[in-house]
Amino acid sequence: MEKDLETILDDCIDELRKGGSVESILAKYPEYKSELKPLLELVQAMEQLPKPEPSADAVSAALVGIGEEIALLHPVEFPGLKKKRRSIFGKLFQQPRLAWTLSAALALVLMFVGISTVSANSVPGDILYPLKLVTEKVSFLLAFSSERKAELRLTFSEQRTKEIRQVLQQSDKLDERLLNAMLKEAQSALEETPNDTSAIFLAKLNAVNTYQKDVLESFRPRVDSANEKIVNRAIRVCDMRGRWIRGMMRGNWDETPERRSPAPHQEGRRSERRGWGPGCDWMR
Amino acid sequence: MRLYMREKVLELAEEELQAVLEQARRLEPKAIAKLSEYCYPKVFRYIFYHVNNPADVEDLTGEVCLRMVQSIQQQKGSFKGWIYRVASNVVTDFYRRSAVRQVVDPAADSVEDIVDDTDETGHLLNQAQLKEGLSHLTDEQREVIILKFIEGYETEEIAHMLEKSNEAVRALQFRAITTLKKILQTEK
Structure with a gap:
């Protein structure tokens, strides 16, 4: 069965990737030479383009974000906290504005404690290791x-x-x-x-x-x-x-x-x- | 703060990728870190040819990785296809948010900030020209060109990722290359 031009072009690209030259590949398809030549030259130019690579800083920033996300997906449970919060903060939480402020502060503290706890046993190469170093720096600054x-x-x-x-x-x-x-x-x-x-x-x-x-x-x-x-x-x-x-x-x-x-x-x-x-x- | 990053891009064989995916679905931090490290450069390259501003490229790549972590437990089927679909959705959301799709200007906001212009190295084409050319293709054609020539996948892999037949991908590829050639010739 005769191949269509789309399949021929795909086969030519495969051969180009295997190291064939444009001329040697075109020699196999003389009837399509004029159509294929400019397309294969463009393909070759695209394949030779340098690949855009991300900066290490960008990857680091993304990994820190992912680390925080993991910490949120791994909630740290504090036994007794629920009961305590109900009894001590129960009245305070009746006032909406105060309740909102307290909730936000509590969420921040819990998040920080959660991240710190999860990252405590990390080693270089672990996603949470940078957070461990940050936690150390913060505690040092607070001393x-x-x-x-x-x-x-x-x-x-x-x-x-x-x-x-x-x-x-x-x-x-x-x-x-x-x-x-x-x-x-x-x-x-x-x-x-x-x-x-x-x-x-x-x-x-x-x-x-x-x-x-x-x-x-x-x-x-x-x-x-x-x-x-x-x-x-x-x-x-x-x-x-x-x-x-x-x-x-x-x-x-x-x-x-x-x-x-x-x-x-x-x-x-x-x-x-x-x-x-x-x-x-x-x-x- | 210092991150202990690998100096080379992390590549995983299919079996290894499946093993990492299995662990990542159990939200094991090491597996998620490995998966993110594996995906980040691929997604970055994909988004690089969809978005003009280098800072946006980094932000959106980070967003894709975050979405990956949030949804990895529900992910089924081809992971590579899925991650590119997530990336495509993030790019669509980005343009929806910014309301106006920016016209890709090769001189604007310096694509060369990330990689040098290839004219100096004697190549027939540079990234800015390709970016400009890609902006004239249909979404499906652009997808095929990026996956094939930027990411380096085979036609069969692309067909699997895009859930299309090999013939459909070949047809898209043929039309995309023909259109690109015309656009780049016109510009010259």
Whole structure:
């Protein structure tokens, strides 16, 4: 059965996609050459056009929106809240304007709590992970005392450690960005620590530092040689920090010559003066 | 805020896509994230040739992904066909909202904001010219051209997605290419 021109054109497009040239394809259909040639040239031009690609920012923004949507589709239930709301807010909700304001505020709080709860166990690559980072930033901004800020930094550092372990368990890969973030948060925690900080907090700092070192040592055998060097450097940073924290716990961290208090003109970030901060890039 | 994005476009084989879809229908966040990552560039390219303003293209693509999440549990049949139908509906709603269908102006609001004009690379056609040409086709013809030459699907896949016969798609394709050729020749 003779093919119609529409089918012939479709076959020619298939051949073009397989790598045939316009001329070689047209040679198979000499009777249709004049009709097919301009059409195939246009097809070739369309196939060669660069594909429009979205920006990473646009994809990120869309994923955040989707994350919020998922949080709404996964409502978090709070036992006892329903009963409490009826008994405490029952009278207030009788006034329409006040009821509306309270409802809106409550919805916002619930949404925020819901999103935060759902995103708490996320790891990089998860849709809710950016929300987790945002939640951390918000809680940090709402902290006013430097001890509270230092505590939060320490919590974030601990979180990054857990995430490194999770990622390593899931994909058998070391996430360098997380490792970097873990050390930086711990470094920031030390920088935020006030000189008159409590012994409890110093003990906590020391415990987290030891825990991080243990974690790093536990997965050192599982990483390749390039990553092993990075892990070794990170372990050395933990060692240095451990010595410094223990010195601080003994109350003599400023007494040794190399750890003497800086002159006023040398005031800078504590970590830079001590040789494990930004001035001593651990990645080097 | 930093998102850990893949550097390359995510592609899924049919079996893998079906597995992800099954999980996404149970609203598993990881599966929905994967599905969104898979769909976003495809929908973006589709909408790119329907809408003029790059910011609108991004907004509408985001809207399609949101609608996908909201309705994924009810989705049946060809997923690819469905997602393009959702995209088509979102574009229609967009023009309905803005009341006046904008005349595609190749010089307006810089298509080149997203990808460079291809004249410089020696191609016979650039995105702005194709966009202009597509605006003169019927909705069905435009659909076939975008799915075939922008998204790279085969005729059979397009027929399945649009719920048409292979012959109908070939006929639409033939008429669309012929019309496009005439339009582009006239412009030159």
